[in-house]
Amino acid sequence: MRKDLIIGVIALYVLWSVMDFVIHGVLLTPVYEATAGIWRPMEEMKMGVIYLTTLIAAICFTLIFALGIAGGGMSKALQFGVYFGIGAGVSMGLGTYSVLPIPLSLAVGWLLGTLAEAVLGALLLHWVFGRFGAKSA
Secondary structure (H helix, E strand, O other), X not given: OOHHHHHHHHHHHXXXXXXXXXHHHHHOHHHHHHOHHHOOOHHHXXXXXXXXXXXXXXXXXXXXXXXXXXXXXXXXXXXXXXXXXXXXXXXXXXXXXXXXXXXXXXXXXXXXXXXXXXXXXXXXXXXHHHHHOOOOO
């Protein structure tokens, strides 16, 4: 396995885990508390599943980056992050808002959080691939 892919996945997983803590554990906490009746209690949350989904997402994001974005410059990485973030954020935030009784503020928070994670993730991978390895998979 290529060094840039391994470092990219690990770095992205760490970045997204920290951002998830800030977004969900700090910034959106008041909204989660106001809607406590629709969430599992903390002791029943499936934290292992959350960590696994973050890892799988980091692997897929890194592989997509390696296949078509790496070596294209910072502008291409930024575009990828914005497009991916909007696509994933709209489907997560507004898609969930359309079927679950969550406030619009939470849907927008998820959308913006996903966009921020994708943009920063793409910029991080641009740096990793430029520093540690091959320009494409």
